[in-house]
Amino acid sequence: MTNTIGVLVMSYGTPENMESVEAYYTHIRRGRPPEPEQLKELTDRYEAIVGGVFPLRENTDNQVKALQETLNRDERGTDVEFRCYQGLKHAYPFIEDGVEQMAKDGIQTAIGIVLAPHFSTMSVGSYIKRAREKAEEMGVHMSFIESYHLHPKLIQALSTRVSAKLDAFEEAGAKRGDVKVLFSAHSLPARIVEMGDPYPQQLLETSEVIASRVGITNWQFTWQSAGRTAEPWLGPDILDTLQELSREQVEDVLVAPIGFVSDHLEVLYDLDIEAKSIAKEIDMRLMRIDSLNSDPLYMETLSDVIISRWQQGSDE
Numbered sequence: 122m123t124n125t126i127g128v129l130v131m132s133y134g135t136p137e138n139m140e141s142v143e144a145y146y147t148h149i150r151r152g153r154p155p156e157p158e159q160l161k162e163l164t165d166r167y168e169a170i171v172g173g174v175f176p177l178r179e180n181t182d183n184q185v186k187a188l189q190e191t192l193n194r195d196e197r198g199t200d201v202e203f204r205c206y207q208g209l210k211h212a213y214p215f216i217e218d219g220v221e222q223m224a225k226d227g228i229q230t231a232i233g234i235v236l237a238p239h240f241s242t243m244s245v246g247s248y249i250k251r252a253r254e255k256a257e258e259m260g261v262h263m264s265f266i267e268s269y270h271l272h273p274k275l276i277q278a279l280s281t282r283v284s285a286k287l288d289a290f291e292e293a294g295a296k297r298g299d300v301k302v303l304f305s306a307h308s309l310p311a312r313i314v315e316m317g318d319p320y321p322q323q324l325l326e327t328s329e330v331i332a333s334r335v336g337i338t339n340w341q342f343t344w345q346s347a348g349r350t351a352e353p354w355l356g357p358d359i360l361d362t363l364q365e366l367s368r369e370q371v372e373d374v375l376v377a378p379i380g381f382v383s384d385h386l387e388v389l390y391d392l393d394i395e396a397k398s399i400a401k402e403i404d405m406r407l408m409r410i411d412s413l414n415s416d417p418l419y420m421e422t423l424s425d426v427i428i429s430r431w432q433q434g435s436d437e
């Protein structure tokens with residue numbers, strides 16, 4: 122008999138349409154509805170990225186489908202079948218819905234993974250906490266992948282993208298070594314540092330390994346997309362970094378948003394619209410690497426870590 126293993130694929134989540142932006146934002150704000158001007162600001166950002174299309178949802182659906190196919194191809198010859206379920210932090214189906222669906226389908230053993238390679242207690246940690254609580258309630262035996270930021274296939278996929286865009290700079294007349302490579306990720310409240318959170322260190326590790334693999338020394342790490350709250354967030358922010366680089370006469374900048382795995386608001390708005398308009402003002406040539414989306418190497422990264430976790434579990 123085939124043994125079905127559940128895979129809970131967790132991610133931030135995006136609204137389904139323009140009408141659900143308010144409910145989504147309210148959920149992010151822990152139930153406090155946004156002020157009208159805050160809501161307008163977020164709605165405008167969504168409108169700006171090609172007229173009300175919500176790319177993250179479609180991209181995430183495709184990633185989950187591709188992951189399920191990759192898992193069932195890669196586990197070769199065993200009598201196990203992997204079945205993927207989505208669990209979103211701020212939209213339907215919520216993390217709890219995904220776990221509940223697994224239980225309803227009779228799944229007893231499951232592995233949870235987040236579509237973000239780096240661990241922070243405030244991001245991945247909170248997804249895992251919610252899934253674990255629901256799994257305990259439903260009697261599903263679950264284990265979790267916390268990070269996979271140095272997986273060789275992930276590094277390969279990202280390095281190839283950096284290299285390809287450096288080629289594009291060269292074709293456009295720039296000298297390869299003159300291009301400043303900016304690795305970036307979503308900022309978090311600065312207090313995570315005192316909490317000993319591994320997030321900043323893991324991001325630096327990914328950056329260093331890619332830089333050494335591609336053979337670049339002209340790079341730095343910067344944060345992006347900080348929240349609009351009163352407390353301090355990790356910096357420097359990419360918009361300030363661009364201004365600083367301009368003062369240093371840097372003309373060519375390649376952004377590699379290594380903390381994100383697909384095209385969504387932070388990439389399509391914060392980088393492609395906001396950062397690019399600043400770059401234009403200061404006469405800087407700015408490009409960004411393509412997002413991973415359903416790149417087979419990314420799917421294999423996820424599949425590899427899930428299958429090894431499952432093998433460890435079945436040896437116990």
Ligand SMILES: CC1=C(CCC(=O)O)c2cc3nc(cc4[nH]c(cc5[nH]c(cc1n2)c(C)c5CCC(=O)O)c(CCC(=O)O)c4C)C(CCC(=O)O)=C3C
Nearest residue numbers: 133134135136149177236237244307347348349385386387
């Ligand atoms: C670490 C991290 C990641 C990366 C890891 C991961 O992927 O998990 C991430 C990804 C994403 N964040 C997203 C969207 C938003 N995040 C917000 C607000 C916040 N993000 C935070 C953290 C993160 N966020 C935090 C601490 C806040 C403050 C409120 C809170 O404590 O939660 C807000 C509110 C308005 C604003 O502040 O801009 C929005 C709209 C979307 C989907 C976009 C789309 O729909 O395409 C994605 C992929």
Ligand SMILES: [Fe+2]
Nearest residue numbers: 133307346387
């Ligand atoms: Fe966010």
